[in-house]
Amino acid sequence: MSDFWQFSCPTKVMFGEGLSKDFSAELSAYGITKPLVVSDAGLLKKGLVDPIVSSIKDAGFDVVGPWTDVPSNSSVVAVKACADFAIKNGVDGIVAIGGGSVLDTAKAANILLTHGGDLMGDYSGAQTIPSALKPLIAIPTTCGTGSEVTQAAVILDTERNTKLSFYDQYLHPTLAILDPLLLQELPAALIAATGWDAFTHAVEAYTSVQSNPFSDELALPAVRLIKEAFIPAVTEPANIKAKGQMLLASTLAGIAFDQAMVGVVHSMAHAVGGVSHAHHGTINFILLPYGMEYNMPACVDKYAVLARVLKVTPKLKTKANLANHAVKAIRKWQKDLHKECGLPLRLRDVGVKRADLPRIAKKACEDGTSFYNPRELEEGEILKTLERAW
Numbered sequence: 001m002s003d004f005w006q007f008s009c010p011t012k013v014m015f016g017e018g019l020s021k022d023f024s025a026e027l028s029a030y031g032i033t034k035p036l037v038v039s040d041a042g043l044l045k046k047g048l049v050d051p052i053v054s055s056i057k058d059a060g061f062d063v064v065g066p067w068t069d070v071p072s073n074s075s076v077v078a079v080k081a082c083a084d085f086a087i088k089n090g091v092d093g094i095v096a097i098g099g100g101s102v103l104d105t106a107k108a109a110n111i112l113l114t115h116g117g118d119l120m121g122d123y124s125g126a127q128t129i130p131s132a133l134k135p136l137i138a139i140p141t142t143c144g145t146g147s148e149v150t151q152a153a154v155i156l157d158t159e160r161n162t163k164l165s166f167y168d169q170y171l172h173p174t175l176a177i178l179d180p181l182l183l184q185e186l187p188a189a190l191i192a193a194t195g196w197d198a199f200t201h202a203v204e205a206y207t208s209v210q211s212n213p214f215s216d217e218l219a220l221p222a223v224r225l226i227k228e229a230f231i232p233a234v235t236e237p238a239n240i241k242a243k244g245q246m247l248l249a250s251t252l253a254g255i256a257f258d259q260a261m262v263g264v265v266h267s268m269a270h271a272v273g274g275v276s277h278a279h280h281g282t283i284n285f286i287l288l289p290y291g292m293e294y295n296m297p298a299c300v301d302k303y304a305v306l307a308r309v310l311k312v313t314p315k316l317k318t319k320a321n322l323a324n325h326a327v328k329a330i331r332k333w334q335k336d337l338h339k340e341c342g343l344p345l346r347l348r349d350v351g352v353k354r355a356d357l358p359r360i361a362k363k364a365c366e367d368g369t370s371f372y373n374p375r376e377l378e379e380g381e382i383l384k385t386l387e388r389a390w
């Protein structure tokens with residue numbers, strides 16, 4: 001934990017079953033009259049988007065869209081197209097319905113909608129946005145990214161095969177609508193992948209050098225909620241309570257890591273994401289225990305606390321033994337999820353070639369998240385870690 005810390009979560013959070021079709025009054029509260037709805041083709045086809053659009057239209061708003069041309073890994077090109085559409089139609093706010101890719105596309109498009117300019121050239125990096133953006137309402141349909149409450153967006157630069165990070169206080173959505181019913185049809189493998197992303201956010205926020213008492217009090221409950229609800233949410237399609245608990249945990253973890261940041265698992269995952277088009281949560285699923293082992297020398301105390309939250313009870317209750325058993329329990333849990341929904345356990349299973357690993361290790365060490373990791377990223381050691389995960 002750092003000596004100095006601050007905490008802020010400017011996003012209003014609302015939770016409720018069916019809320020995504022009953023929040024129009026909030027649009028007026030934020031001065032929105034003509035919202036652009038952003039989502040993706042898959043959600044549109046599943047019928048998740050139309051009822052929300054209808055509910056906004058029925059409340060008298062001049063809805064533009066839905067704009068659904070968002071790829072599964074959002075790209076600079078998709079953001080530009082979305083922003084051009086928004087500007088052409090003169091919208092005064094955005095409602096984003098989807099997973100991380102949709103929410104991040106909407107957040108990045110809102111920069112161009114509000115301030116114009118070139119996404120990569122003018123805004124890539126941290127604290128580059130000159131002033132507040134137009135109001136953005138984020139409605140997550142997965143339980144992982146936390147993007148509905150964070151000041152970050154990650155967009156793929158397809159030309160260079162690099163994930164660009166945008167990080168700015170003005171990227172916080174204005175309002176997050178958490179509706180567990182939107183997760184009703186989410187396939188088990190996606191609940192597992194996105195839920196594991198949320199779990200990784202919670203673990204890495206808790207062990208980050210920038211963690212603070214507030215973020216810890218969000219990260220640890222997120223770990224506990226995920227531990228309780230993960231398997232029921234994956235194995236029981238009708239269990240809306242468990243899915244709602246995962247959604248809540250994902251948002252708590254999102255607020256925690258928005259303040260505390262993440263570490264080596266995300267450093268490696270971002271670099272792997274430039275090579276593999278596997279889901280970000282799937283990549284974290286593979287990498288988390290290896291990243292935790294890398295951090296073990298710096299994290300024994302905190303992993304011992306995690307062991308207690310995960311209800312790991314070895315006979316020998318020294319901190320070192322508890323910490324080791326926390327990682328072991330996570331590996332066991334990982335294997336259970338692999339059996340339940342087939343998530344891959346190795347980097348080789350998601351299109352990474354052994355020859356890619358040195359380049360991935362180098363990129364991981366350069367990733368912005370590496371600065372918040374409790375143990376310095378040493379390229380040779382990161383390469384060994386990636387080889388173990390391969």
Ligand SMILES: [Fe+2]
Binds near residue numbers: 145266
């Ligand atoms: Fe993540």
